[in-house]
Amino acid sequence: MSIPIFSSRPPEQRKTRAVGIDLGTTNSLVAVVAEDGQPKILLGDDGQALVPSVIGFEVDGQLDVVGAEADDHLAERPDRTIYSVKRMMGRSADEVVSELGMLPYRVHRDDQSAAVRIQVGDRRYTPPELSAFVLRELKHRAEKQLGQVVDRAVITVPAYFNDAQRQATKDAGRLAGLEVLRIVNEPTAAALAYGLDRRPEGRIAVYDLGGGTFDVSILHMHAGLTEVLATSGDTHLGGDDIDQLMVASVADQIESAGLQVRGHLDRVQRLRKAMIQLKIALSSQESAAVKVELGGPLPLELAWDRADFEALIAPLVERTLGPCRQALRDAGLQPTDLDEVILVGGSTRIPLVRRKVQELFGRVPQSGIDPDQVVALGAAVQADIMTTGRRDMLLLDVTPLSLGIETVGGVVTKLIQRNSPIPASATDEFTTSVDNQTGVVLHVLQGERELVKDCRSLARFVIPVAPLPAGLPRVGVTFLIDANGILHVTGRDVRTGQEKTIEVKPSYGLCDEEVVRMLTEAYDHAEDDWAARQFIEARTEAEQVVAATEHTLAGPAGTRIDDEERDEIQSRIGSLRAAIGTRQIDPVREALSRLNDVTLHLAELALASTLNDVVHDAKLAGRIENDAPEAAERLKHGHHRPGVMGH
Amino acid sequence: MAILNDSAVEPGTPPAESPPPFVVDSDGKVDLDRWSGPGEPPPDAFTVLGLPRRLLLDPKHLDLRFRSLIRDLHPDRFHVSGPDAVRKAERHSSLANDAYRALRDFERRVRLLLELEGHAVDEKFRPSPALLGQVLEINEALDALQEALADGAPAAAAAARGEIAATGRELGDARQALSDRLYDAARRWDAAQAPDAAADLASLARRDLRAALGEASYLDNLLARVQAALLPTQAPTPTQS
Numbered sequence: 064m065s066i067p068i069f070s071s072r073p074p075e076q077r078k079t080r081a082v083g084i085d086l087g088t089t090n091s092l093v094a095v096v097a098e099d100g101q102p103k104i105l106l107g108d109d110g111q112a113l114v115p116s117v118i119g120f121e122v123d124g125q126l127d128v129v130g131a132e133a134d135d136h137l138a139e140r141p142d143r144t145i146y147s148v149k150r151m152m153g154r155s156a157d158e159v160v161s162e163l164g165m166l167p168y169r170v171h172r173d174d175q176s177a178a179v180r181i182q183v184g185d186r187r188y189t190p191p192e193l194s195a196f197v198l199r200e201l202k203h204r205a206e207k208q209l210g211q212v213v214d215r216a217v218i219t220v221p222a223y224f225n226d227a228q229r230q231a232t233k234d235a236g237r238l239a240g241l242e243v244l245r246i247v248n249e250p251t252a253a254a255l256a257y258g259l260d261r262r263p264e265g266r267i268a269v270y271d272l273g274g275g276t277f278d279v280s281i282l283h284m285h286a287g288l289t290e291v292l293a294t295s296g297d298t299h300l301g302g303d304d305i306d307q308l309m310v311a312s313v314a315d316q317i318e319s320a321g322l323q324v325r326g327h328l329d330r331v332q333r334l335r336k337a338m339i340q341l342k343i344a345l346s347s348q349e350s351a352a353v354k355v356e357l358g359g360p361l362p363l364e365l366a367w368d369r370a371d372f373e374a375l376i377a378p379l380v381e382r383t384l385g386p387c388r389q390a391l392r393d394a395g396l397q398p399t400d401l402d403e404v405i406l407v408g409g410s411t412r413i414p415l416v417r418r419k420v421q422e423l424f425g426r427v428p429q430s431g432i433d434p435d436q437v438v439a440l441g442a443a444v445q446a447d448i449m450t451t452g453r454r455d456m457l458l459l460d461v462t463p464l465s466l467g468i469e470t471v472g473g474v475v476t477k478l479i480q481r482n483s484p485i486p487a488s489a490t491d492e493f494t495t496s497v498d499n500q501t502g503v504v505l506h507v508l509q510g511e512r513e514l515v516k517d518c519r520s521l522a523r524f525v526i527p528v529a530p531l532p533a534g535l536p537r538v539g540v541t542f543l544i545d546a547n548g549i550l551h552v553t554g555r556d557v558r559t560g561q562e563k564t565i566e567v568k569p570s571y572g573l574c575d576e577e578v579v580r581m582l583t584e585a586y587d588h589a590e591d592d593w594a595a596r597q598f599i600e601a602r603t604e605a606e607q608v609v610a611a612t613e614h615t616l617a618g619p620a621g622t623r624i625d626d627e628e629r630d631e632i633q634s635r636i637g638s639l640r641a642a643i644g645t646r647q648i649d650p651v652r653e654a655l656s657r658l659n660d661v662t663l664h665l666a667e668l669a670l671a672s673t674l675n676d677v678v679h680d681a682k683l684a685g686r687i688e689n690d691a692p693e694a695a696e697r698l699k700h701g702h703h704r705p706g707v708m709g710h
Numbered sequence: 711m712a713i714l715n716d717s718a719v720e721p722g723t724p725p726a727e728s729p730p731p732f733v734v735d736s737d738g739k740v741d742l743d744r745w746s747g748p749g750e751p752p753p754d755a756f757t758v759l760g761l762p763r764r765l766l767l768d769p770k771h772l773d774l775r776f777r778s779l780i781r782d783l784h785p786d787r788f789h790v791s792g793p794d795a796v797r798k799a800e801r802h803s804s805l806a807n808d809a810y811r812a813l814r815d816f817e818r819r820v821r822l823l824l825e826l827e828g829h830a831v832d833e834k835f836r837p838s839p840a841l842l843g844q845v846l847e848i849n850e851a852l853d854a855l856q857e858a859l860a861d862g863a864p865a866a867a868a869a870a871r872g873e874i875a876a877t878g879r880e881l882g883d884a885r886q887a888l889s890d891r892l893y894d895a896a897r898r899w900d901a902a903q904a905p906d907a908a909a910d911l912a913s914l915a916r917r918d919l920r921a922a923l924g925e926a927s928y929l930d931n932l933l934a935r936v937q938a939a940l941l942p943t944q945a946p947t948p949t950q951s
Contacts, residue, residue: 449789488804546785
């Protein structure tokens, strides 16, 4: 039974929404807090929660697809399918080079800034631009699901991310057309999600082993306040490393049997996918086998026992335990002081990981919320806290790394210690060492080591001073780490009280001008514009309504209305068509609504005549009364219209 | 660093004369224009949290003060009020965070208070002959360890580590005794703040505090070296890769 439905969806709420985004190394997710106050993951058309953080390009370097579809092409298009971008965010090309072994796409070093550029076809992309493609995909997914503009987001990062990596993530958000409300640490976000229903009180440890990074945080939760006591981690340890280890181990075997794998990008990718399958299977089975087609005479069958797997990855898992002990030490706690241990990240499904965590902390770890989804859910909660003000919850995080400046002899003088609650600030005064010096150069570093060469350079900048004899100028500088863990520097001439503008140019990141330029370029792509997509959706809906109305007018219901009504409907169809021609969304909505006003009667007639056929079947009549009282009521209503129903 | 048991301090009632926190005005409202940032010296930690200048603070009271203040000041609370309010909230909440961190740790609190009173601790500590003897022993053992590691002589390395550990334990005990001395001096200093207390009691307590703190830094540096030598496979601090 088909019932023509003319009416459009309820009028859209115009207010925009804020979402939570887990921008992962392997997969990304978007979540929102629903009307009932509960966070939920927004699914794609395919019903999947995870969007693979994979970006596919055309041969010429233009964007093709993002997510699952791009992931499917990994083996056929290894040189233009980009993954694991997160590992390059805010890092220098030299740092990334160490991982190049198995990456099938081309990574360049920008001559000027030493930053990473990824070359696809003729185009070179920065890591924030690539991440922005993934973020935009998530934004579109959310807008489609919610039917609303999504323009603000809380984005999560590994707790152990440094300033440059956080800034790069924020830049990616801006490039994707999102106002980044807050950069939140992943383990902290997970704790927020756990804190929502059960409100755990006391001290908890969050062990987060994701695709590319490892984090551990010790938190104290009480009465809605989530206070991070200490955090530690390794930004280069995760599921990716497990995959690489497995691929390397199998590649050795295959190559010794005479089939070259390394250097054949497609073979490496096929092998990588097979190993991921195997890895996942071995989390629930004692042994598993996988077939992989590498272009040899026969498909290879690879069979692994869990024991082989565990022996291979044990050193990696062991590497996570050092940061756990460090975090406990920094928090001044013993494992027995903890009330709970929470597991986050897909890699915590590996039984060996669970065993090691249990051994270290001396208690069975919890994973009540899906470890893949918990971070995005928590990010949505934080977005809700910041935009609605309806929750008495507050997140108090810490900076993972100490902040310092270079002093005489290449030594780092610490200004803000690691694990300081943020926002944190430090004030210092500087002067000149040479007469008539016009500026003081400051070199800001992040890290725990004593020497400049062992720490991460964040920025170098010049504080302008008046030319005076050495030692006379006095400049007060305030370093402020904001709630996102990002550094801001302000200066003031202590003698004159004059505020100094200090431009901090991040060492490997994008400067503000670059972000603005990229933003301008992004908006040149009209198909990306929300308004354009909204119009396309409205036009599609309008066209469907016109087609349905014309179809009904031509059918039996059409014969039961008078000419005046028919003319009115047709005139309004004409207006709607004209409105579509304007390519403006508001006239289309307006004309559609005006058409719907005059087709109600026609729709009722069509519904009535359809239902009438059914009602004639006596057995069904009762069922309609019971199951669909509304439809039955409308049916009666139709009967009572004088001169309409001819039966 | 030695772990001091702050909770051993008897939980006292909050001092009656507690002033309101710095950013709270006389009506009990938060005022985000109290501190203008760089150039203007930030208020001290006691002023920020509204606590009297005492060395033995009830940690529970300190926690409560901080939590209630940060709930009002955190920039997340001001997101709806616009970027200007967020910037001011960042500035003021950083004051609260920094003050909390400075006061939470007993020895840091002592250092800070002495500095505020114009008696900063100079780190020129003169070790006693007995302590110097221990330092020499440790240095010799550290050299022996390095040599043994370079020569690939595990037995010699283990012997050297044994010596380092033994002297390290003695130093650890000395450090604990120092903590007790610090607490005792802190109690006397606090008591000397009473209006009717004799003036020389405060200066006596201050002298003891400064001496104990100087020795504590010296011992902490030594103990850090001992610890690093005993945990050769484990980096003492996380390093960035």
